Amino acid sequence: MKTCVCGRSMSILVNGSPMEEINIQRGLKQGDPLAPFLFLVVAEGFSGLMRNAVNVNLYEGFHFAGSEVEVSHLQYADDTFCIGTPSVENVWTIKALLQGFELASGLKINFAKSCLIGVNVQTDFMDMAYNFLHCSQGSLPFRYLGLLVGANHRKSTTWQPMVDLLDRRLNSWGHKYISFGGRIVLLNLVLNSIPIYYLSFMKMPVVVWKKLVRLQREFLWGGVGGGKKINWVK
């Protein structure tokens, strides 16, 4: 592991011939498979800080009524999500933890990309917290790991971006000359796997399902040029 991180030298190919060697003191090369693992080792540090803060009662996570389960933070790679009760102590602790983590790890937190969302919290408290943390103001349907949190997935408007995406994809394929069999394979393998991530979490409304089926059929039977033809349904 040490030789990977502190590799001695590297040379660059210019027009096929190697240049003189460059001495690297330390640091991973770009695209090194070790990089995500090293990142996780560092990101776990933040998790440890949070856990410790909860243990010494500096931070109060989200409690479920009548239960001991307490959720204070969620992490997925570089995506971090802190949940807590709205109190001045929590805001203080978060700021101190983030700054401490920045100093200790050398990672910089982009406060412009971070946002704070209040659920049933008074606005004057939220304004104070925004100013104190210097982060942007979030609103409730927000995106976490690609999914919209807090949106009503029974409304077809929630699904409209996905339908539009599929529509655009199909339009770009329409110009290519693909055989009928090719179009079936394309639909089954590519088009139907785009929404799988959404479908694994949310039940799609019937309206959206009908829209998708129509898109598929028009592509399958319309083919080149996107003209409408009769859709033979078994």
Next chain:
Amino acid sequence: MRDIKVVNISLLAKWRWRLLVGSNTLWKEVLIAKYGDNISRMLEGDSYLWPRFSSSWWKDIVNLHGFGGNPWFNSEVIRRV
């Protein structure tokens, strides 16, 4: 042609399966904290017994086969101790 609705239902059924198969994960603890210990009972019942504060996600999971539909999941899954 793959029916995308069936894909949807089967992916949601996977949540039920993962709830029934014993493992202690955070999302499961959260669900138990919110809906109570009899969470798998709720899935086995024929009636749609969910509390009023249930999220629409949870309602979808409990009522996977739809109102008046055939409860295929419970008839196919057998508990063996």
